[in-house]
Structures are given as C-alpha cells and as structure tokens.
Amino acid sequence: MKKQIAVIELASNELRLKIGEKSDMKVKTVDSLSYPVTLGRESFHNGKISFETIEKICQVIKGFLNTASEYGVSEIRAIATTAIREAKNKDYILDQIKVKTGVDIEVLDENSEKTTVNRHIMSVLSAEKRNSALFVQLGSGNINIYVMENSKMVDTYSLKIGGLRINELFEESLDSPKDYVQVIREYLTPFFETLSDAIPEKLSQCIVSGNEIQTIASMCNATNSLDFSIMERTAFTKMYKKAKEKGTEAISMEYDIPQEEVEVLLPSLIVLNRLLKYTVNDSILLSNVLLSDAVMFEMLFPKEASFVVKAYEEFTLQSATSIAERFGRDLNHISRVSSVALEIYDKMKKLHGYKLRERTLLQVSAILQDIGKYVNVKNHALLSYNTITNLDIVGINDHERLIIATVCYYHNGNIPSMDSPIYNQLSQEDRVMVSKLAAILQISNAINTSHSPKFEQVNVNMKNGKLNIYLTTLKNINLEKWAFIAKSKLFREVYGLNATIIKRGVL
Known part of the structure; x- marks a missing residue:
C-alpha cells in the first residue's frame, strides 16, 4: 500500500x-x-x-x-x-x-507561506514564461506579488489587501455594487501607486495563484491543464464588468456560487483587474497549486523538494542584489566581499558546522550590510539593521531575516554583547550563528576595506590551526593589514583561531 x-x-x-x-x-x-x-x-x-x-x-x-x-x-x-x-x-x-x-x-509566517507556494510554481514554470512576469498570490488576508524582469526576481511585495480583509472593511457598502467597487478602488490607490513606481514598464506574463483560482477559472471558462489553467484577458474583463455592475447576489445566482464566497471574491477581482494593467499578454496563467499541494509535495518528495529549495535560492540572491542596487550600493564591491566571505565559509565547514542554507544567509548579509548608508553614513549599521528587519526578501522567512539583519549590524568590527538588546533578544543558538557569520563577514570586509579591486586573486587555506588568506597583488596592502587587525578580534573569540593575510606577488 x-x-x-x-x-x-x-x-x-x-x-x-x-x-x-x-x-x-x-x-x-x-x-x-x-x-x-x-x-x-x-x-x-x-x-x-x-x-x-x-x-x-x-x-x-x-x-x-x-x-x-x-x-x-x-x-x-x-x-x-x-x-x-x-x-x-x-x-x-x-x-x-x-x-x-x-x-x-x-x-x-507571511514569507514562509508565500515562498512555499511560489517556489513550487516556479519549479513547474518554463523559463520563457517567467522571463518577464508578475506573480500574484490572491489570499483572504494578503495579496503577495513578485516581479521578474530578464528572468531575475527583482521585487516582492506583501500587501494587506486580501479579499476577506477588504470585505470586512467595507461590507456596509455591499448594498450598492457601484459604491462598493468605487470605495475599494479608491482605498487601493496608494498601494498601486507604490507598485507603479516599482514597475515602470509593462511585464509580459501574469501568473495568478490562490484558493479562489478555480472559481475564477470556472467563471471565465478557462482552459484547464495539469499545472495551469489558461484564462483569456477578454473573458476576465467581461466577467469582471458583469460582477462589479450586478453585485454579489446576482453573481451568486448566475454562477451558482454561495453569496458569502462571492462577497470575498469580488474584492479579489477588483485587485486582479488592477494588477493586470501591469502586463500585456492576452492570456493569464492560473496556477492550480495551493499551499496544501506544495506542503504535500515537500512531505512526499523530500529529496526533490530540497532541489527545488536550492534552485529557489538563486531568486533570493537576485532579490537581495536588487534591493542593494535600489539603495545605491556598489555591486562590484559587494561581489568582492561576498566572494571572500564564501571562500572562508567553505574552507571552515568543519569548524562552523553549518550547511548551505546558512551559507546563503551569509551571502545575503554581505549583499545588504551597507544599505543603511543610503540614509546616513553615521551609525549606518543600526540603520541597515532597522531597514532589513522591515524588508521583503524573496525566499527569506521572518526568523532568517532577523539573523541577516543582526549579522549586518555587526559587520563593521563590533563585538556582539549580551548588553545589546539586538543581540540579547536572540536565542542562544541564533546568537552563536550571528557571531560565527559576522566574524567571517568582518574579516572579508577588512580585506576589501579600500573598496577597490586591488587583488588579482584571493586564496584561503587552513593550516596548523591558522586561517591563512593569500592576497595576490603588486599593490600596497598596509591599509588592509591595519583593518584586518581591528576586525579579526571577533574571529579569534568565536573560532579560537588566528587569521592572517599574506601578500603574494603577481607571477
């Protein structure tokens, strides 16, 4: 059996x-x-x-x-x-x-919920379909949105404008369909103004998921397939026009849908109609994947699910990089710091005991550590922390986001202390992780303290209980040596190792 x-x-x-x-x-x-x-x-x-x-x-x-x-x-x-x-x-x-x-x-948590569904959808979606796409998750409480441009995940939003939530706000207007639609459209205007700034050009494809999708597909006579139903834009526009003019009771009778369900559905249709203006394709893909489907896949196919999770991490890095770019960060400098941090991390597997997921958290921390400088260079580590704790990063849950924010808080050479509320609020396990990752990030920053491409190559090895970092260059590295001494204290304290940088000449 x-x-x-x-x-x-x-x-x-x-x-x-x-x-x-x-x-x-x-x-x-x-x-x-x-x-x-x-x-x-x-x-x-x-x-x-x-x-x-x-x-x-x-x-x-x-x-x-x-x-x-x-x-x-x-x-x-x-x-x-x-x-x-x-x-x-x-x-x-x-x-x-x-x-x-x-x-x-x-x-x-909010991010885990939307990530579980979206990475499953992405795993069955062709590269062509997701090259330029708007992903929309219609929920009862929240609407989750992902923006993809040139096959890269550039933005994600979670808006508290789900159908049931909006219906609860404005149900007194239900007696007048025209007033109900108008008040919701006006209420949603600020949300869509924010989106319009983030999506200056129209995207090709719209992919929609959620528990109401089967109902919408049926109302629009969508063509059904294994993973997606295909809904024509003209069919949706016709149905939406009818729904907003007739009201919930008439729609309930015409489509044989319980009126309570229609009352929740109508706000979702208003939201979806507005979101479709950001895309151009005549056909809209309706995903048949629900949260429970994605969870069951993870339970029944753990090995395959782990591959899906790993593949999705690329979108996490794309999202973090897009955020850093939006905050005016130097992507070349970020790349150099990340490269050194990851090489140190990989060489120290037996000492830190972490796996690929923690590696991703370190990489995201390296990407986002300086975004606070966009606000003010002074005390930018705290500004980075406060900003990151309020960001939506694709594929990062609330717990992981707090880890990343705290690592970024300590990226600049400070030693974590129980006297700090930021550090003290973490569990013992998380405090250790933050210290281990921050220690690696600190010495990676020291090596790149000049913010210039000084090194032809950076190599790392572990020998005789010491971490040796070889910098291949003809340039002076006195600044890096000074910074390294200042920023390697946490590394010694956490790992019980000495770390040193060694200059190599260019052959």
Missing part, C-alpha cells in the same frame, strides 16, 4: 483536510474535505478569535483526524496562515487545539 500523508490547513475562511500519495513524480489527492469557519472575519474585524469558534475548530480537527485514520495516514502536518497568525490570542488558540486534539499547529 502506498504511503499516504495528510495536511490540515487552518485558512482564513475554512478548515481544510487534504490526503495525498505519490503518483509517479506528482502528488495524487486521495481525498479532500473542507469546513467553513469565520476565522478571518473574527481575526481581521475583532483582532481575536472567539472561544466558541476555537471549540468548533477542535471538533472539526477531530473529525479530520478520524478521516485520516480511516485511510491509514502515517504522517500529518497541520498549518495555519494569516487569520491565526494575526489573532491577538494566537497563543491561547494553539494551546487549546493542542490540549483538545493533540495536534501541534505550525503557524507559517
């Missing part, structure tokens, strides 16, 4: 169970169940979720567990998204679910 796994998802407007198994290199859905709940309405409107609703959640989860047991499911992963994440009583909700059902709910 094939291994069967299950995903329980606490979404903003319903609870979902999906049971799946392997079928060649795809996930085959064996069964799926859903139960409508008011999580999003309560969380977005009241800031909290009532205990009556929590009790209902627990009863539904128990039913899901019974169904999973009947299928002989061997592994269950339970996840929650925006509604639970933003609820002020989140901790009590999770505790009650654990006590009453035995299930540990994993609350995905």
Whole structure:
C-alpha cells in the first residue's frame, strides 16, 4: 500500500483536510474535505478569535483526524496562515487545539507561506514564461506579488489587501455594487501607486495563484491543464464588468456560487483587474497549486523538494542584489566581499558546522550590510539593521531575516554583547550563528576595506590551526593589514583561531 500523508490547513475562511500519495513524480489527492469557519472575519474585524469558534475548530480537527485514520495516514502536518497568525490570542488558540486534539499547529509566517507556494510554481514554470512576469498570490488576508524582469526576481511585495480583509472593511457598502467597487478602488490607490513606481514598464506574463483560482477559472471558462489553467484577458474583463455592475447576489445566482464566497471574491477581482494593467499578454496563467499541494509535495518528495529549495535560492540572491542596487550600493564591491566571505565559509565547514542554507544567509548579509548608508553614513549599521528587519526578501522567512539583519549590524568590527538588546533578544543558538557569520563577514570586509579591486586573486587555506588568506597583488596592502587587525578580534573569540593575510606577488 502506498504511503499516504495528510495536511490540515487552518485558512482564513475554512478548515481544510487534504490526503495525498505519490503518483509517479506528482502528488495524487486521495481525498479532500473542507469546513467553513469565520476565522478571518473574527481575526481581521475583532483582532481575536472567539472561544466558541476555537471549540468548533477542535471538533472539526477531530473529525479530520478520524478521516485520516480511516485511510491509514502515517504522517500529518497541520498549518495555519494569516487569520491565526494575526489573532491577538494566537497563543491561547494553539494551546487549546493542542490540549483538545493533540495536534501541534505550525503557524507559517507571511514569507514562509508565500515562498512555499511560489517556489513550487516556479519549479513547474518554463523559463520563457517567467522571463518577464508578475506573480500574484490572491489570499483572504494578503495579496503577495513578485516581479521578474530578464528572468531575475527583482521585487516582492506583501500587501494587506486580501479579499476577506477588504470585505470586512467595507461590507456596509455591499448594498450598492457601484459604491462598493468605487470605495475599494479608491482605498487601493496608494498601494498601486507604490507598485507603479516599482514597475515602470509593462511585464509580459501574469501568473495568478490562490484558493479562489478555480472559481475564477470556472467563471471565465478557462482552459484547464495539469499545472495551469489558461484564462483569456477578454473573458476576465467581461466577467469582471458583469460582477462589479450586478453585485454579489446576482453573481451568486448566475454562477451558482454561495453569496458569502462571492462577497470575498469580488474584492479579489477588483485587485486582479488592477494588477493586470501591469502586463500585456492576452492570456493569464492560473496556477492550480495551493499551499496544501506544495506542503504535500515537500512531505512526499523530500529529496526533490530540497532541489527545488536550492534552485529557489538563486531568486533570493537576485532579490537581495536588487534591493542593494535600489539603495545605491556598489555591486562590484559587494561581489568582492561576498566572494571572500564564501571562500572562508567553505574552507571552515568543519569548524562552523553549518550547511548551505546558512551559507546563503551569509551571502545575503554581505549583499545588504551597507544599505543603511543610503540614509546616513553615521551609525549606518543600526540603520541597515532597522531597514532589513522591515524588508521583503524573496525566499527569506521572518526568523532568517532577523539573523541577516543582526549579522549586518555587526559587520563593521563590533563585538556582539549580551548588553545589546539586538543581540540579547536572540536565542542562544541564533546568537552563536550571528557571531560565527559576522566574524567571517568582518574579516572579508577588512580585506576589501579600500573598496577597490586591488587583488588579482584571493586564496584561503587552513593550516596548523591558522586561517591563512593569500592576497595576490603588486599593490600596497598596509591599509588592509591595519583593518584586518581591528576586525579579526571577533574571529579569534568565536573560532579560537588566528587569521592572517599574506601578500603574494603577481607571477
């Protein structure tokens, strides 16, 4: 019998169970169940979720567990998204679910949620389709947007303008379809002004995903395929015009969709209609991949999923580089610092004990460390820290972003101390990681302190308990020696090693 796994998802407007198994290199859905709940309405409107609703959640989860047991499911992963994440009583909700059902709910942070879906979509999308593209994730609470130009991920945005959230804000206008659409369009104007500045030229392709995609595809008679449905722009425009003029009740009757679902769908259609103005293709790709599908793929195909994660890291580096460029950083200098830092990291694998993911965090730190200088050169490390903690970096979750920001805070030679709230707020494990990565970054910066390409080659080796860095050049390196002495203190303190730079002549 094939291994069967299950995903329980606490979404903003319903609870979902999906049971799946392997079928060649795809996930085959064996069964799926859903139960409508008011999580999003309560969380977005009241800031909290009532205990009556929590009790209902627990009863539904128990039913899901019974169904999973009947299928002989061997592994269950339970996840929650925006509604639970933003609820002020989140901790009590999770505790009650654990006590009453035995299930540990994993609350995905915003970046983890959108990354899980987007990297799965990217893995099945041809290079041609993503060369110039706008990726849109329609959520109940948030709309996530990725911008790709010349096959590079240049920007990402997460906007709190999901369909359910907007509906909660303006539901009193529902009686008048015209007023409802107008007030939402006006409310969205500042969001799209920001996007217009970031997307000066129109992109080719629009790729849309989200839980409402199947409904939109059906309303527009989209052509269905394995990974994507193809929706004609003219069909969407016709449907949207009808939806905004007739109102939710008429649309519900015409398309045989529950009115509550239409009330959430209409704001999403308004958002999507506006976003389509940034693209030119006559056909829009609607992704059939949902969050639960991507999670099941990771559970059933861990090896293949690791390859997808690794491939997606290239987009993370592209995103970080785009941010650095936007903040006026010298990309050539960044490249030199990154190159030295990564070579040191690779030569010290046995000493730092980290793997490829931490290597990526070091590289992103090297790229972003000086962005605070865009605001003010004085105390720029703190400015970099504050800026990075508020950035959207493709493929980086909230925890990783804090690690990167703290490494950047210490990039300039300062020694981390428990007296610093920035350092002290981290867990013991994270403090050690920050110190190890910052130590490498500090000496990499020392070697490149002149911000000029002085070296033909930089080579690193470990010998007799010492890190030797060989600089091939005919130029004077007195400045680098001075900087290296000042910035190698943390390295000695963290690794218990001496590091030295050695000049080599050019052959």
